[in-house]
Amino acid sequence: VAAQLEIPAPPPTSRRRARASRARRDSRAGVALVSPTVIVVMVMVVLPVLWALILSFQRIRLLQIRRLDLLGGEYTLRNYDLLLNSSGFLEAAKNTLLYSVFGTLGAIVLGLFAALLVRGSFRGRGLVRGVLLLPWVAPVVAIAFIWQVLLSPQLGFVNAVGTDVLGWDQPIPFLSQERGTIALFGIGVGVPTALLMVIVFEAWKSFPFAFLFILARLQAVSAELEEAAKVDGATPTQSFRYIVLPQLMGVIALIAVLRFIWTFNAFDEIFLLTGGGAGTEVLATQVYSFLQARNDVGASAAVAMFMAAVLAVLLLVYLRFFGERERTQ
Amino acid sequence: MRGSRRYHFEVAALRVLRPLGIAFFVLVALFPFYYMVILSMREISQVIESPGQIFIGLGEITSDAYERVLKPTSEGGEGFVRFLINSALVGLGTVLVTLVASILGAYAVSRLEFFGKRTVHFLFLSVYLFPPILLAIPLFVAFSKLGLRGELWVLVFVYVAQTLPVCVYMLRNYFESVPVSLEEAAEVDGATRLQIIRKVTLPLAVPAIAATGLYVFMIAWNEFLFALLFLVEERQNWTVSLGVSQLTNIETPATTLMAGSVILTVPIIVLFLFAERLMTEGLTRGAEKG
Numbered sequence: 107v108a109a110q111l112e113i114p115a116p117p118p119t120s121r122r123r124a125r126a127s128r129a130r131r132d133s134r135a136g137v138a139l140v141s142p143t144v145i146v147v148m149v150m151v152v153l154p155v156l157w158a159l160i161l162s163f164q165r166i167r168l169l170q171i172r173r174l175d176l177l178g179g180e181y182t183l184r185n186y187d188l189l190l191n192s193s194g195f196l197e198a199a200k201n202t203l204l205y206s207v208f209g210t211l212g213a214i215v216l217g218l219f220a221a222l223l224v225r226g227s228f229r230g231r232g233l234v235r236g237v238l239l240l241p242w243v244a245p246v247v248a249i250a251f252i253w254q255v256l257l258s259p260q261l262g263f264v265n266a267v268g269t270d271v272l273g274w275d276q277p278i279p280f281l282s283q284e285r286g287t288i289a290l291f292g293i294g295v296g297v298p299t300a301l302l303m304v305i306v307f308e309a310w311k312s313f314p315f316a317f318l319f320i321l322a323r324l325q326a327v328s329a330e331l332e333e334a335a336k337v338d339g340a341t342p343t344q345s346f347r348y349i350v351l352p353q354l355m356g357v358i359a360l361i362a363v364l365r366f367i368w369t370f371n372a373f374d375e376i377f378l379l380t381g382g383g384a385g386t387e388v389l390a391t392q393v394y395s396f397l398q399a400r401n402d403v404g405a406s407a408a409v410a411m412f413m414a415a416v417l418a419v420l421l422l423v424y425l426r427f428f429g430e431r432e433r434t435q
Numbered sequence: 436m437r438g439s440r441r442y443h444f445e446v447a448a449l450r451v452l453r454p455l456g457i458a459f460f461v462l463v464a465l466f467p468f469y470y471m472v473i474l475s476m477r478e479i480s481q482v483i484e485s486p487g488q489i490f491i492g493l494g495e496i497t498s499d500a501y502e503r504v505l506k507p508t509s510e511g512g513e514g515f516v517r518f519l520i521n522s523a524l525v526g527l528g529t530v531l532v533t534l535v536a537s538i539l540g541a542y543a544v545s546r547l548e549f550f551g552k553r554t555v556h557f558l559f560l561s562v563y564l565f566p567p568i569l570l571a572i573p574l575f576v577a578f579s580k581l582g583l584r585g586e587l588w589v590l591v592f593v594y595v596a597q598t599l600p601v602c603v604y605m606l607r608n609y610f611e612s613v614p615v616s617l618e619e620a621a622e623v624d625g626a627t628r629l630q631i632i633r634k635v636t637l638p639l640a641v642p643a644i645a646a647t648g649l650y651v652f653m654i655a656w657n658e659f660l661f662a663l664l665f666l667v668e669e670r671q672n673w674t675v676s677l678g679v680s681q682l683t684n685i686e687t688p689a690t691t692l693m694a695g696s697v698i699l700t701v702p703i704i705v706l707f708l709f710a711e712r713l714m715t716e717g718l719t720r721g722a723e724k725g
Contacts, residue, residue: 237464
């Protein structure tokens with residue numbers, strides 16, 4: 107294929123024939139140039155996903171891997187049956203939903219506030235912008251352990267402040283307590299402590315992504331309209347509500363879909379913070395625990411396939427709303 | 436005028452609240468990193484004694500935790516020098532392979548009309564958005580069966596597959612902002628397609644390629660799931676991310692864990708501050724169009 111690329115353009119005889127042969131050459135070159143990427147993606151992503159689909163209909167334990175043949179073996183619905191009848195799976199599905207919805211929401215709200223604050227010019231703006239991106243670029247392993255130490259009941263800073271300054275009776279095991287109560291106006295309200303903490307962590311870790319994209323969009327909001335509104339007596343909040351926010355809705359919707367998908371997929375954060383314990387098991391950590399702790403490849407693949415099905419729907423939503431723009435670009 | 440009073444009130448309130456808000460966000464974003472650095476330099480006994488202390492006197496600073504983390508296992512350390520080398524090798528390998536493939540792919544997607552272009556687009560987008568944990572199962576099973584699971588180069592291929600689609604997307608955005616006229620001029624002079632890419636397109640795209648390369652390096656350096664699944668039984672092949680995650684047994688004090696985290700984080704933050712503008716512009720290009 108590379109040899110074809112070396113052939114210099116033949117002198118054009120007639121214009122139409124030249125155009126047709128040019129289109130053919132372009133097409134060949136395009137396929138040739140994109141093929142390394144497509145091959146890698148096929149071998150390392152598409153085929154494995156298809157194989158995972160097959161595995162989810164088989165009864166395979168990790169110890170049998172050496173004897174396993176690629177497509178053979180009996181097909182069974184046992185894995186899916188097992189999932190739908192297990193309370194653990196439904197619990198994980200519920201947690202995943204809560205984690206994704208509130209993690210995404212938190213990240214967007216924080217990111218929007220941060221972007222509006224950093225919008226105008228001030229001294230040190232570039233530095234502030236860089237600092238606000240740190241939670242997003244830092245290695246997840248490091249920040250998860252920082253939070254774990256920060257929240258630790260024995261030596262964590264948060265509990266030290268809580269017991270010494272805020273007058274808590276005893277330290278709160280934030281990441282290992284499934285249910286706690288907080289007093290609101292004298293009434294005790296039950297909260298899923300650990301799940302709440304992993305959601306807060308997710309919002310903290312991901313708000314820079316929302317911040318970055320909203321800030322980029324803010325840069326393109328025309329100042330003229332706002333100036334005109336100001337002349338007409340619009341206050342800053344009114345001008346935000348009626349002029350700026352409507353222009354941000356597109357990018358916020360895009361961030362919402364992307365963040366929801368990535369939070370839905372997230373494994374590292376919860377695995378590192380709680381190991382999926384204390385009521386924080388999500389689908390991704392359940393896939394891992396079926397695979398590693400219980401050596402059940404089939405059940406693990408079935409959970410993953412459920413995730414893939416949900417993702418496929420989300421992907422269609424994404425393409426429906428943002429595909430148009432992608433194509434016109 | 437009521438409206439005008441509200442206007443002045445809001446403007447005055449914002450003048451006070453805005454700096455406070457910025458300070459709040461800077462504190463929230465920065466404090467955990469500050470806490471990590473402080474803890475990594477304290478004695479564990481003092482941390483347990485006074486966990487609320489977040490300032491450290493010059494006399495209290497100790498490098499014990501760092502020595503323990505960096506020393507080879509034969510001398511009672513955790514052997515992180517080795518992990519740093521592994522992470523650097525995996526990162527550089529991933530960057531190299533990904534860049535070569537994605538430059539060609541991005542050029543094709545941005546400049547040429549070819550059969551199956553739409554499908555290729557959809558394929559890349561799916562990879563970008565699909566759960567890595569889903570890939571973990573078949574890849575884990577396949578590489579276990581082939582007996583290749585502990586090899587570093589296998590990990591490189593996994594990372595290449597995960598980063599390629601984003602890179603094609605980032606570079607395509609850049610190529611599209613470069614005028615085609617230069618390439619057409621070269622074509623008239625009789626240059627071949629590969630010559631045009633090498634001599635005309637690439638030199639213009641150097642900043643974008645550097646930014647994309649750094650982005651890939653960061654992803655490879657930070658990655659945890661596949662390193663854990665593939666390498667955990669081969670200690671001499673551990674990456675820094677994996678090494679830190681294995682510091683959490685009971686005997687390892689929190690100060691050592693934080694020292695490991697500092698070693699893991701610092702290279703990434705340095706790289707990021709070095710190329711922040713380039714990278715963030717590559718990612719958000721297109722977002723401005725709303």
